[in-house]
Amino acid sequence: MTSTVAVRAEGLVKTFGSTRALDGVDLEIPAGTILGLLGPNGAGKTTTVRVLTTLLRPDAGRAWVAGHDVVAEPQAVRRAIGLSGQYAAVDENLTGFENLYLVGRLYGMRRRPARERARELLERFNLQEAAERPSKTYSGGMRRRLDLAGALVAQPPVVVLDEPTTGLDPRGRLDTWSMISELVADGATVLLTTQYLEEADQLADSIVVIDKGRAIARGTADELKNRVGGERLQLVVADADQLPAARTVLAEVGSGEPVVDENLRRLSVPVDGGTKALVEVLRRYDGEGIEVQDVALQRPTLDDVFLSLTGRIAEDPDDAPGADPKEKK
Known part of the structure; x- marks a missing residue:
């Protein structure tokens, strides 16, 4: 040694x-x-x-x-x-x-x-x-x-x-x-x-x-x-009725399957090129009249790594x- x-x-x-x-x-x-x-x-x-x-x-x-x-x-x-x-x-x-x-x-x-x-x-x-x-x-x-x-x-x-x-x-x-x-x-x-x-x-x-x-x-x-993937985009919409449309947009923009929490009206999805994806999602939400109450762009945590591995x-x-x-x- x-x-x-x-x-x-x-x-x-x-x-x-x-x-x-x-x-x-x-x-x-x-x-x-x-x-x-x-x-x-x-x-x-x-x-x-x-x-x-x-x-x-x-x-x-x-x-x-x-x-x-x-x-x-x-x-x-x-x-x-x-x-x-x-x-x-x-x-x-x-x-x-x-x-x-x-x-x-x-x-x-x-x-x-x-x-x-x-x-x-x-x-x-x-x-x-x-x-x-x-x-x-x-x-x-x-x-x-x-x-x-x-x-x-x-x-x-x-x-x-x-x-x-x-x-x-x-x-x-x-x-x-x-x-x-x-x-x-x-x-x-x-x-x-x-x-x-x-x-x-x-x-x-x-x-x-x-x-x-x-x-x-x-x-x-x-x-x-980095092994888990890029960043994760997380949003909260104002109206639970808008969750299906909001999910469709995330599925098209994100790099993985969106996760939806209906009780909290929260959606999240992994994304590549986080800032560009965030801007695109918000642009499309605005065009479809989907009101966003909260938005965050997050890097994976060690908790994500632990769960993934x-x-x-x-x-x-x-x-x-x-x-x-x-x-x-």
Whole structure:
């Protein structure tokens, strides 16, 4: 593995009984970038994370993290990574400060640097006022932030974030996004699994979509959106009786089958050359006396990509049905 690649997986296979959770997954994360790992329930995201972090041995295939083989050199891999999982791994009987200090000491930090790093992270995650309280008194969002802080204590070169913003309010999510961006600016490499497609859109340099244990698409957010097609024209007409005529125009101007929502009097259709198509539709509507109340020209979203590739909408992720039940929500 070259020094410019921080994480690489080749042909990972993992089975649980009759369930093939991973079926030849390949990944590559250049150093100093964020890879977003997306997939529907049972796709294999968390199983992939557990293999890369040495919590599971693959049945076949190989993987390297920070230049170390995850099977042959598990201790070296563990020293090179920080992990924040789907569930906050904090000791509820310890204070926030004690949790982070303990992590620092377990990483081999001396007492004073461990104390200083704990205080620094408590402040960065807006937990300083609760630093001396037992973490069992924290809200779910506070425990999530403390868990993420714990993954960063040793300033690891590779950070694995499995659903890092689950349970956070919108402000907490934005703060976490900012922290993740800062990590990469400081040179870290991040593997991010998320149920929030806008999170991957906002943060990830590249995205891999997995389904049924296989990587079915990869690329930047823009590249994946381009696979769905061009833009989508969406209109709302004033009179439901005009929907048939409005649909006929869209069918002739658009590049696909129009979708009609009669209750909302809304129509949408994929279009090529979005602005020209918009002008043409409005010209023809005007000529036929069709009154438009609202109009929008939209690029595909990652939700559209997800649905197009997997045939399913994004949901709260569970992993393979045969996996450790503690991984299930």
